[in-house]
Amino acid sequence: MTGARGGVLELAVLGSLHETPLHGYELRKRLNALLGMFRAFSYGSLYPCLRQLLADGLIAEEQPADVAAPLSGRRSKIVYKLTAEGKERLQELLTQAGPSAWEDESFGIHFAFFRHTEAEVRLRILEGRRSRLEERLDSVRTALARTRERLDSYTLELQRHGLESVEREVRWLNELIATERQGLPSTPTDRTDRAEKPGSDTTDLD
Amino acid sequence: MTGARGGVLELAVLGSLHETPLHGYELRKRLNALLGMFRAFSYGSLYPCLRQLLADGLIAEEQPADVAAPLSGRRSKIVYKLTAEGKERLQELLTQAGPSAWEDESFGIHFAFFRHTEAEVRLRILEGRRSRLEERLDSVRTALARTRERLDSYTLELQRHGLESVEREVRWLNELIATERQGLPSTPTDRTDRAEKPGSDTTDLD
DNA sequence: TTCGTCATGTAATGGGTTACATGATTAC
DNA sequence: GTAATCATGTAACCCATTACATGACGAA
Known part of the structure; x- marks a missing residue:
């Protein structure tokens, strides 16, 4: 399998x-x-x-x-x-x-494939990723704060570059999330029950 | 195993x-x-x-x-x-x-662990990574050029973000490589044979 | 005394790669 | 006719994860 x-x-x-x-x-x-x-x-x-x-x-x-390929028996x-x-x-x-x-x-x-994904799901995925990355930032930052002194310049540079990359992705996600939010003006306050949502179609898929 | x-x-x-x-x-x-x-x-x-x-x-x-832990039998x-x-x-x-x-x-x-790596090896690794990333950039860029029109905005945004990240890493590598090159003033022209290299110690490792 | 975290391990599984083998089709 | 690339596939392996199981130790 x-x-x-x-x-x-x-x-x-x-x-x-x-x-x-x-x-x-x-x-x-x-x-x-x-x-x-x-x-x-x-x-x-x-x-x-x-x-x-x-x-x-x-x-x-x-x-x-x-149509268009009448040769028989050939099927590579x-x-x-x-x-x-x-x-x-x-x-x-x-x-x-x-x-x-x-x-x-x-x-x-x-x-x-976000094009085929419901707007709400898109948002939750983007937010999920963002908090995943923020977790990572937090844990690395705290660990770094405790050991910064005894790190050589290469290790330090790696940390710096890693942090910068992740921070950059978080900013990117922030923008995407903001844009997505403008797209769905429903749910004014947070609702725990999510029953029918009348005009929230974006799925397409057929 | x-x-x-x-x-x-x-x-x-x-x-x-x-x-x-x-x-x-x-x-x-x-x-x-x-x-x-x-x-x-x-x-x-x-x-x-x-x-x-x-x-x-x-x-x-x-x-x-x-020293310092005279308790016997305990070894967790x-x-x-x-x-x-x-x-x-x-x-x-x-x-x-x-x-x-x-x-x-x-x-x-x-x-x-570059601190423990020979300067020459460091350089070759950095260059290797850079050309690896550049390959990737090339192939994605050409593929993108051929299909840009029929891509939805999410796919396009993903491509854009991906390209930007990789380009950024390439620039980072460029800087690192430049710095490394200043560190080793040997091999004025490119040598295919690399026999002994008198004063190129950086290895430490005992 | 209970909860969190420190600390060590194993079995089953997973998701994918490498390397290999084969053959058709196209371009030169 | 031969080289490149298109096209399909398989077997063996790899590196690591998940989930599980266990227990010591310190703090509340």
């Missing part, structure tokens, strides 16, 4: 395939173009993942069948498309606003 | 223990304070790693024995120290200037 459920790949594949049907090779290129700054997937993980998703019925092979590319079940599963993944959405490995992928 | 050879942990442990003997719990705290912005280790990987390193003879238990903390072999191994790890030193997962740890 190498690779479909639980990993980031599942979302990455499902999300990509939702936009348009693709074959494995092309899918990988797109993914690495999309997330290239953060991570890169290899074929060794992608193909087994596709196989698993196929077995689970979340994706299906797409037959070119009739295997183009996959999302099934109805697959769309459901994708929706499920995109609705989860928990650590699995805002940790380092997964945040980028989730963000990349 | 969970965990000692090959991983980043080996270097992290050996490097930390070189500065001062430590027990596992404290070691982990230090490591996570040192590298907290980049990654975090768990006990589940640290302890098995220590066990392995102990078995390999790279570290040894340190007996408090005589297990303090480890580097052996001669361990120091050798550490030196070996710190001399490797290859992908294993400048990839995302490992660069931080290598940088953190």
Whole structure:
């Protein structure tokens, strides 16, 4: 059971395939173009993942069948498309606003598909990531304060650069959150129960 | 065989223990304070790693024995120290200037112990990382140029932020490299053979 | 005496990579 | 016709995590 459920790949594949049907090779290129700054997937993980998703019925092979390529018997590319079940599963993944959405490995992928994510979920993910980073800042800052003197210049420089990067990402998140907030003028005060919300559609997904 | 050879942990442990003997719990705290912005280790990987390193003879238990704690039979903390072999191994790890030193997962740890790394090796690692990042920039930039139009605003923003972060790190590396170069006024032109280099000591390590 | 944190460990699992193997198609 | 790149796949391994289990010690 190498690779479909639980990993980031599942979302990455499902999300990509939702936009348009693709074959494995092309899918990988797109993914690495999309997330290239953060991570890169290899074929060794992608193909087994596709196989698993196929077995689970979340994706299906797409037959070119009739038009534009009448050659028979030739099928080297295997183009996959999302099934109805697959769309459901994708929706499920995109609705989860928990650590699995805002940790380092997964945040980028989730963000990349924000277009298909509900506005409220987007906000909670952004805030989740921000507080995750702030936690990190706090713990490193306090640890640093206690030991700053006995650190060599390289270690110090690493700390400085690390802090700066994370602080920068927090600022970036702040801006995003502010923008998102303007988008949803509902929930004036904080509500613990979240029943129906009349005009809050942003999901698209079909 | 969970965990000692090959991983980043080996270097992290050996490097930390070189500065001062430590027990596992404290070691982990230090490591996570040192590298907290980049990654975090768990006990589940640290302890098995220590066990392995102990078995390999790279570290040894340190007996408090005589002074300052005369209570007998009590030994809840297990303090480890580097052996001669361990120091050798550490030196070996710190001399490797290859992908294993400048990839995302490992660069931080290598940088953190630059104090114990030869000046030339430092330079090659910094340059290696820089060109690694530049490769990434290139491939993402070209891919982006071909598909910019059909990208939604979230994807675009992710790309922008990713590019900016990496560009920023490249600039940081540029500065570091410049500083390093001032430190070693040898090799006026590029030499393919690198035989002895008389006065290039910075290693310390005993 | 109970709670937090210090302290050490193990088993199961996980999610992905590397390296390998194969073959079709395109460009020169 | 041969080299590059497109395209698909598998087996072995890797490095670390999660979750669990245990217990000592200090402070409230």
